[in-house]
Amino acid sequence: MTERARLSGMSLTPLVSSLVAILMAFVIGGIFLEATGKDALEAYRILIDRGLLSNTGLTETLKKMAPLLIASSGLLVALRAGVWNIGIDGQFMVGALFSAVTGAALVGDVPDPVMWIAAFAAGFIGGVAWALIPALLRVRFGLNEIITTLMMNYVALNVTAWLVKGPAKDPKIVAPQTRQIPLEHRLPKIPGSDVHIGLLVGLVCIILVAILFRSTVPGFMLDVIGRNRRAAVHAGIPVATLMVVALLVSGGFAGMAGANDVFGVQGLFKGNWNPGYGFTAFALVYLARLNSLLIVPFAFFFSFLLVGGDSMARRADVPTYFIELLEGLMLLCFAVAVYLERRWSQRTARAASSDPATTSLAVAGESE
Amino acid sequence: MANDALTPRPPLPDGRGGEPRVEMLGISKRFGPVLANDNVDLTLWPGEIHAVLGENGAGKTTLMNVLSGMYQPDDGQILLDGQPAVIKTPIDALEQGIGTVYQHFTLVPNLSVIENVVLGTKTGFRLDLGNAERQLQTMLADFALNTTPQTEVRHLSIGQRQRIEIIKVLFRGTRVLLLDEPTSVLTPVEVEGLFAILRRLREQGVAVVIITHKLDEALDLSDRITVLRQGRKVGVLDPETLAASDRETSRLRIVELMFGGRPSSEGSDVASGSAAPGETLLTLSAISADGDRGAPAVKNLSLDLHRGEVFGIAGVDGNGQKELGEVIAGQRRSTSGSLAIDGRTLTNQGVSAISRAGIGYVTDDRLGEGSVPGQSVAENAVLKTIGLAPFSRKFWLNRKAIERHAEALIEQFDVRTPSASTQLTLLSGGNIQKLLLARELAMKPKVLVCNKPTYGLDIRTAQFVLKTLREQANDGNAVLLISSELDELLDVSDRLGVMYNGELVAIFERGEFDVETIGQLMLTGRRATGVAA
Amino acid sequence: MTLNGIDVTDFLTAMLATGLLRAVPLAIASLGDVFAQKAGLLNLGIEGMMLSGCFFGFHAAYKTESVVLGMLGGIAGGLAMALLFGFLTIHLRVDQVLVGLAITIFAAGLTGYLFRDWYGGQNVAANVRARSIEIPLLSDIPIIGPAIFHRQIIFYICWALVPVFAWLLYRTRFGLNVRAVGESPFAADAAGVNVIRTRYLAIGLAGVMAGFAGAFLAVADLRIFTIGMTVGQGFIALAITMLGGWNPWRIAAGAILFGMLNALGDSLQIVGVGIRTEFIGMLPYIGIMLALVVLAGKTQLPASLGVPYARGQR
Secondary structure, eight states, rough: OOOOHTTTTOHHHHHHHHHHHHHHHHHHHHHHHHHTOHHHHHHHHHHHHIISSHHHHHHHHHHHHHHHHHHHHHHHHHHTOOOOOOOOHHHHHHHHHHHHHHHHHHHHTTHHHHHHHHHHHHHHHHHHHHHHHHHHHHHHHHHHHHHHHHHHHHHHHHHHHHHHHHTOOOOOOOOOOOOOOGGSSOBBBBBBBOTTHHHHHHHHHHHHHHHHHHHHHHHHHHHHHHHHHHHHTTTTTTHHHHHHHHHHHHHHHHHHHHHIIIIIIISOBTTTTOOOHHHHHHHHHTTTTOOOOHHHHHHHHHHHHHHHHHHHHHOOOOTHHHOOOOOOHHHHEEEEEEEEHHHHHHHSSSOOOOOTSOOOOHHHHTTT | OOOSSSOEEEOOOOOOOOOOEEEEEEEEEEEEEEEEEEEEEEEEEETTEEEEOOOOSSHHHHHHHHHHTTOOOSSEEEETTEOOOOOSSSHHHHTTTTEEEEEOOOOOOBHHHHHHHTTTTOSBBBOOOOHHHHHHHHHHHTTOOOTTTTTTTTSSSSHHHHHHHHHHHHHHTTHHHHHHSSSTTOHHHHHHHHHHHHHHHHHOOOOEEEEOOOHHHHHHHHSSSEEEEEEEEEEEOOOOHHSSSHHHHHHHHHHHHHTTOOOOTOOOOSOOSSSSSOOOEEEEEEEEEOOOSSSSSEEEEEEEETTTTTEEEOTTSSHHHHHHHHHHHSEEEEEEEEEEETTEEEOOHHHHHHTTEEEEEESSSSSIIOTTTTSHHHHHHHHTTTSSSTTTTTTEHHHHHHHHHHHHOOOOOOOOOOOOSBBBBGGOOOHHHHHHHHHHHTHHHHHHEEEHHHHOOOOOHHHHHHHHHHHHHTTEEEEEESSSHHHHHHOOOOOEEEEEEEEEEEEEEEEOOHHHHHHHHHHHSSSOHHHHH | EETTTTTTHHHHHHHHHHHHHHHHHHHHHHHHHHHHHTTTTOOOHHHHHHHHHHHHHHHHHHHHOOHHHHHHHHHHHHHHHHHHHHHHIIIIIIOOOHHHHHHHHHHHHHHHHHHHHHHTTTBBOOOOOOOOOEEETTTGSSSSSHSEEEEEEEHHHHHHHHHHHHHHHHHHHHHHHHHHHHOOOHHHHHOOHHHHHHHHHHHHHHHHHHHHHHHHHIIIISOOOOOTTTTTTHHHHHHHHTTTTTOOOHHHHHHHHHHHHHHHHHHHHHHHHOOHHHHHHHHHHHHHHHHHEEEETTTTOOOOTTTOTTHHHH
């Protein structure tokens, strides 16, 4: 089915599953809040009020969307091809550091747009470099990328922390961090708003990925690989090469997300700075049912949760970790929803022909 | 011919039991529209080896699965030692003394021999292997197995594993031993060893059943032979009959039961058979290839395919036909020999090069390999050609062209689907097959390899597929048709080769087709000696 | 004895003592995960189970001031996560990677939330003291004496579990069933093994051990909880299980090796060698990848690892 058909209401069931999962997670989360002595309704009210309905909240939410969109676009490429890139966090950090260093070297010497492009390119390269190691290990030694990408996250945490203490450090400051990019050299605001153009970068990324899957040969082939690897071999598709490319591309996007946060929010790279977008991106791409354009509303939703969660912590005395808890609950509820959906479609449609046990992607992919 | 069904109780040779151990009465089993077993009777006596013979799809395996508790019969009754028995699961069967050795072994490769033998038996929490080990030692010696109980099964040969498999069920007190195609994976020496063991078990009073399509083995080994055809029992050769007639007579009798009475192929509407063979399109020279499990599957096979011909490959499943098709398609590496298309050598060049050179391949695994079930009909229609114009230019897909192409194929091949954007899973098997065939033909292959293209299709669709293949040849191309349906091969082929054990054992020209000779070759790999020699 | 002004004896003692201590949670969690993996469950939730063990272990110990109850609290925390994992992957047959990561995220959120809520995020120490015993004579041996023979009781219990688990895996019917269902569930089923039940027991055991490992970390060793304190140790344990070829003895050796890597930094600092902590910090993770490379192709993953089982869907 083309993506258009997917969106045109022909198969709303997958989206329903996600929405039900989210709703369930909120209900369970609410019970949990009450059980720990909070006022759940009040907490949710603040969440929505501050994350969505207030001007600053909405601005923050839109800002936070940028890195989520960028990282998710990459993750989508990997997951659609059946590649488990769980190393988004590491790729993010390395990309952020690369871009911060590039920016610090160029700032003031070149026009800002050139610097931004260079910094995003550096972020992309950093992310690719970090994904390259698991990719090589996969190609050369046949190591599954799940464990290697996970391990690379922790290595990245240490490597970047070391680099900002040493070679990449701003010598004028005691704290371990890169040279700060002055405010006037950061990413400009979208006219008429307080949101920097990172959001547009994110939207562009999503659109690029949507185009990749909707309109290009490699995208088509990645989908075939993700859905039925044997059919890909049968059709003469270069399976190994494309899977590596998918891993590298997703690393690159994660790195660009890092560049976005350096130039849109932080202005520098600090040691041990890991916003942990990886798991959020993972959750949101799954809830968006691996559908590129659906990622946009889901990124908005998750971003709103992160922003509103901060307000909840301040105003309703609900620790920010509640949002992470909620994300976990959503994925768990989503797992149940996927199961129910599978049962349902087996019962209504003719005997399901694809083996549910084959590829992991089938869980989400088959129901798109 | 179908009524020596009710066998009188045979006179009992020395030392053999008196009562039948198992009586299956009027067993019927239906799968959807297919009646796999139609009112079949089968009686098993202790101390007797009983062969159940039949072509693929004759219902042998279904019958055995009913007895081993894998399937419940829709109709009929099973008596064990004269008592009605209910067999719900394979475990149930095992506990009632019926043990099955499947074609695909059910041993756990990384466990030791003794662990496999005691797996699932009910004893205490602590594994006490001492007793079992002593018992097993004796059995290993009995079975001429030169291995220790502690050896991991993965280190054993296929033949050894099979014996362990037998030991495993005997260890649990099996008195009725079912073996599904037990020799299909064995070397000749291993076959001899297996037979010796089965004869010994017969002496010990076990009722042994072998399901086979190999005629000579059945004759070599068994005391009684039951022949199934299209789900029905068509004859039994009891011990007296077998003893009274010479081997050649029995052989001819069985071939007659299995293949006799088929309509002549001449004058069929599908066949046309061009007179003069055209130039050579595909040359296989002494090609060999290994199967999935690493054992040689295609052995030193040579074959020329000519313009304008349909070359049929007959053979019982699992004799290397699938692997042959995959080698030609570039999907499986050949270990030796060469492959040339139109005079260009393209051995082991991979799927895309071979496909570009003009080879099409329709796999027998339509959903697992031939298509992407989650994608649309249109997307599946261009799975192999997506990188080519007009479906794409450079990197860009042309969805319109893809859709138009799919619609044209749907129209031309009468694929029943709501639209080109319908998800493939919603189509029936026949329509998926038409689509896969259409996909290959649209690439205008010079040589089209089809593996079981009519499998599971209704007659009309099957006829359509065969007619299409015929036309493809008449248009000056070549078709290699692999099938286990002898009738359709006889109808449509210009030449017909028989594969047996990885080799092409004979090639017939149209007009020389002789069903019974071909049947013999499929079953034994050689012609009837009585006639030829 | 000194070298470059460093007391070699002190250094080695510290290194061995810390290394063995750091090895305990890895060893414990790995021992349990052997059963999950051997039963065909790729347990990426182990990180969450361990973290859950840390928090609930710490909480129980803080409230009761009892090491034993603390350990039990940790076990309960790990087990609860494991049963959730089991229900979703075994019963509902949802993808194991998805569920594993979901469990890990959920546990991180849950423990972070509760810790902030109940303890205000303060680093408070549980008022417990795991009792130590000193083995006479042996504890007087230089270096290994203080490092091995003068330790907490629970330390000895943990290492005593290695032979117990080896026995459980190789010498009991349960162990045999586990080894069969992860390799060929169909064969095991055909032989009369209850695949579903075996897998539940296996993941339960893995959860208990992961929780125990977490509790050891938070209760017996550090006596504090910090948010996200496992920093990937669960994942490392998962990898050690694979690297050790699912053999409890080799896993114990692997855990000690990685414990030593972990301890290297601390020991060097104790004796006053300045080395970047980041270098030391990433050693275990790099070590895991190197070890995977070295052993690539030499170990055979359980054939049905990650594959849900449903009768009749061969």
